[in-house]
Amino acid sequence: STTPRQTKDKSDRATQDQVMDSRTRLVLSGFTNRGVIGRLERCISSGKEANVYFASPPESSSRPAAVKVYRTSILKFRSRQNYIVGEHRFSGEYSSSRNARKMVRVWAEKELRNLKRLEQAGVPAPRVIDGNGNVLIMDFLGRDGVASPRLKDADIAEESWQGFYVQLLLLMRKMFTECRLVHADLSEYNILLHDDQLYIIDVSQSVEWDHPKSMEFLRTDIKNMTAFFQRRGGPGIKCLGLKRAWEFIVSMPLAGKEHDEAMVNNLVATDDPQSSSQEENVFMTSFIPQSLGDIRDPEAILRSEVPEALDRLVVGSDHEEVDTDSFDEISSAAAGSDVDSGTTGQKQPDIL
Ligand code: ADP
Ligand code: MG
CATH class of the missing domain: 3.30.200.20 (Phosphorylase Kinase; domain 1)
Structure with a gap:
């Protein structure tokens, strides 16, 4: 004491x-x-x-x-x-x-x-x-x-890994489609397990989805997380192939939590590991467009890359527009404020 x-x-x-x-x-x-x-x-x-x-x-x-x-x-x-x-x-x-x-x-x-x-x-x-x-x-x-443990150190029962994997995919998709961000350093070190929920931390290096390397970073994030879950999740864990996971993360509109969970579970259940592994090599080497910025119509990739299994389950894929105005406001407010103007800790009302 x-x-x-x-x-x-x-x-x-x-x-x-x-x-x-x-x-x-x-x-x-x-x-x-x-x-x-x-x-x-x-x-x-x-x-x-x-x-x-x-x-x-x-x-x-x-x-x-x-x-x-x-x-x-x-x-x-x-x-x-x-x-x-x-x-x-x-x-x-x-x-x-x-x-x-x-x-x-x-x-x-x-x-x-x-x-x-x-x-x-x-x-x-x-x-x-x-x-x-x-x-x-x-x-x-x-x-x-x-402090709540990092995912790496968390004491997780074997039967619970699958649920956390699904949670992670949903979270990554939300981060991509709604926040329009790629974490770019996602690993078991930068996720905390708090109140039975995965929390994302350490986002200083996260990039916009139209950053020139966003797709490369996203692919690495998926690869690292999949490897981690396969290593730690025990023999029962079922992860999506990298390409399938990527498709899910970039292509999904949001249709409610329960629906979403059912969709991932369905994807995992119907994923064919053999054909997946064939796709995998191509996916990891050649890959899709460099970045969404290269595509004239970014929504097109969302439509074109949706695998059949997803297509059937997607609700309202063409209708939901993500509104980024509020994000832009935050960004420009922060960009306009001079945080270094003093060291006395004044409040920055524009940002906070
Ligand atoms: P670094 O750039 O050093 O990796 P992180 O943001 O990943 O910084 O934080 C380092 C560690 O600090 C995390 O692994 C976690 O254990 C702890 N940590 C960070 N943020 C929090 C928080 N909000 N609450 C509790 N612990 C935290
Ligand atoms: Mg960290």
């Missing part, structure tokens, strides 16, 4: 960590002073690009927060150019992002916007509470101060 004194030492140490330069500490104390968070109590995760901390609830609330602090060292971010080049939302910002702090700010802001999109579409993900500079504050997913 720790005494209050020890706890304080720990939190001091947390803020003295190498990711915490003086400006970052200033931003954080701004959030504490405004009652957005309580104190940073401990580090939940220390990664290459960011640290995640547990923050106790502020006086006004009983909800703790997860605080993601991006490192301000630029070297770690070089590899990410791949994701941000070609992103029209960030083209202006990127070319002017000469120094590390600005660059990191772009990543943090990107994660914030992407999380907001997920929230808007009802894709399970931590809710954004606030953000400023290289700091992102979101709902803490966990119980009694203990």
Whole structure:
């Protein structure tokens, strides 16, 4: 058991960590002073690009927060150019992002916007509470101060894997068709199991569906997740072939949760592994169009790629238009605001 004194030492140490330069500490104390968070109590995760901390609830609330602090060292971010080049939302910002702090700010802001999109579409993900500079504050997913496990570490009964696989496919499809995002780093490390539900996290590198590499990233996401479920799901698990899974994720209109689940289950049940594996090689090597941006009529791909089994089950495929106006508003509001204008933690009303 720790005494209050020890706890304080720990939190001091947390803020003295190498990711915490003086400006970052200033931003954080701004959030504490405004009652957005309580104190940073401990580090939940220390990664290459960011640290995640547990923050106790502020006086006004009983909800703790997860605080993601991006490192301000630029070297770690070089590899990410791949994701941000070609992103029209960030083209202006990127070319002017000469120094590390600005660059990191772009990543943090990107994660914030992407999380907001997920929230808007009802894709399970931590809710954004606030953000400023290289700091992102979101709902803490966990119980009694203990973070919910990553899918990799979750203790899942063998008979439950199939259900989570179906949940994941539905979630990926919603992310693609409604949020128009590809996660681009989806793995058992970036999914938390919280209250029996898969939650998507770590979306700073996620790209628009018309990003030049979106299809490549999506294919990799599907490949990694399928491999994981096949490895961990036990002998009973049935996963869709990669191509079938891809078709499902990019082609589906939404027709209600129960209907959706029935549809995936039906697909899984009728998927023929042999013909699937023949399709697979072609799919993994040649592949479809580079990106949806290459297609004059993006809806056409949705229609043309629908396999027969899906076709019969799809309801209203041609009628539902996804409304992206609200997303564009978020994006342009965020792009127009100067998050770096001060380090005192002012609120950014346009975004939040
Ligand atoms: P990184 O870029 O370092 O991979 P992530 O966003 O994946 O950052 O977060 C790292 C880890 O921190 C996650 O694997 C998870 O264990 C924990 N974590 C992140 N966000 C939350 C959250 N909102 N609630 C609880 N734990 C979280
Ligand atoms: Mg991660």
